[in-house]
Amino acid sequence: MDENRRGYSLKAPGASCTSVRLPGRGSFPRVDDHLVVPEVTRDEIINGRAVVASPAKAPHARQQTRLDYVVEAHVVPGYVAASDLLTRQGEKSDFASDTCIYKDGIDPETGTRFLEEIAFEIAAEQSERNVREKALEMQHRGVRRIFAIFVKDNKRVCEWAPETRTWRTLDAGAQIEDPCLVAPLSVGALLDAAAADNSVVKALAAKDNPEILQLKATAKSEGEAQGKAQAKAEAVLEVLEERGVAVSEAQRQEILRCRDLDLLKLWLRRAVLAASIAEVIAG
Numbered sequence: 001m002d003e004n005r006r007g008y009s010l011k012a013p014g015a016s017c018t019s020v021r022l023p024g025r026g027s028f029p030r031v032d033d034h035l036v037v038p039e040v041t042r043d044e045i046i047n048g049r050a051v052v053a054s055p056a057k058a059p060h061a062r063q064q065t066r067l068d069y070v071v072e073a074h075v076v077p078g079y080v081a082a083s084d085l086l087t088r089q090g091e092k093s094d095f096a097s098d099t100c101i102y103k104d105g106i107d108p109e110t111g112t113r114f115l116e117e118i119a120f121e122i123a124a125e126q127s128e129r130n131v132r133e134k135a136l137e138m139q140h141r142g143v144r145r146i147f148a149i150f151v152k153d154n155k156r157v158c159e160w161a162p163e164t165r166t167w168r169t170l171d172a173g174a175q176i177e178d179p180c181l182v183a184p185l186s187v188g189a190l191l192d193a194a195a196a197d198n199s200v201v202k203a204l205a206a207k208d209n210p211e212i213l214q215l216k217a218t219a220k221s222e223g224e225a226q227g228k229a230q231a232k233a234e235a236v237l238e239v240l241e242e243r244g245v246a247v248s249e250a251q252r253q254e255i256l257r258c259r260d261l262d263l264l265k266l267w268l269r270r271a272v273l274a275a276s277i278a279e280v281i282a283g
Contacts, residue, residue: 030111031112045094047090053096059152060122063151064099067122067149070199071099074203075181076179077182077207079103080103081099082102082116084098087116097116097119100119100120101116102116118143118147121134122151123151132167139160149191156169172191173188182203225259226259230256237256239268240271246276251281
């Protein structure tokens with residue numbers, strides 16, 4: 001995404017270009033007053049410099065899919081996740097983060113959608129200069145938290161540190177906690193497919209997802225039934241042992257593996273009077 005472009009006017013085409021004054025952050029164009037034409041051109045503007053948002057190669061594309069998969073599951077109700085959402089970040093900047101989270105609805109201060117609160121950028125072929133400039137522009141605009149996933153060489157997840165204006169590498173075992181997230185987001189889930197699945201399951205459980213709740217209820221019910229069957233099977237063996245009835249290891253395992261409570265009850269009644277194990281499990 002580093003091909004230089006030229007010939008752009010820094011006035012949004014077909015838009016009012018009305019500036020809005022945000023508390024403590026001066027005046028900014030509205031987030032949807034664009035310098036480029038959304039969904040028509042691949043161009044973006046970063047601090048007055050035009051670049052091309054090129055189609056992704058495999059490393060970036062795979063990372064994008066995993067990122068979207070994990071983030072979407074973690075978004076708390078009242079917020080939404082979006083990919084490649086074009087945002088007017090400043091007078092001379094109009095670009096999209098790879099994935100972002102922002103509040104659902106209309107911002108009463110601006111009359112447009114809310115500004116993203118969390119933004120994720122994937123750095124593969126894209127130059128680190130572009131990634132850093134984007135972070136600076138988003139920080140200035142008011143994006144609360146900015147993350148970058150560097151997929152070349154030493155694959156890592158970093159968070160932008162506003163106070164030093166540098167990237168801070170996050171430990172793979174760390175978790176990202178934020179009011180926008182229904183559960184902590186594992187950094188490792190952004191780097192590993194198996195960890196991503198586990199993280200998504202935990203997030204859905206935190207949302208009381210109906211399917212997850214049903215699976216939990218089913219597992220609990222099955223666990224209780226297995227516990228009852230196990231106890232009944234052990235009772236059959238205890239009665240036979242107390243009465244001195246010989247039981248081979250194969251027969252013992254057959255009884256312990258049985259999960260049919262009605263059959264186990266029948267075996268228990270027979271065990272009280274049977275002279276051999278064959279009389280117990282006959283039929």
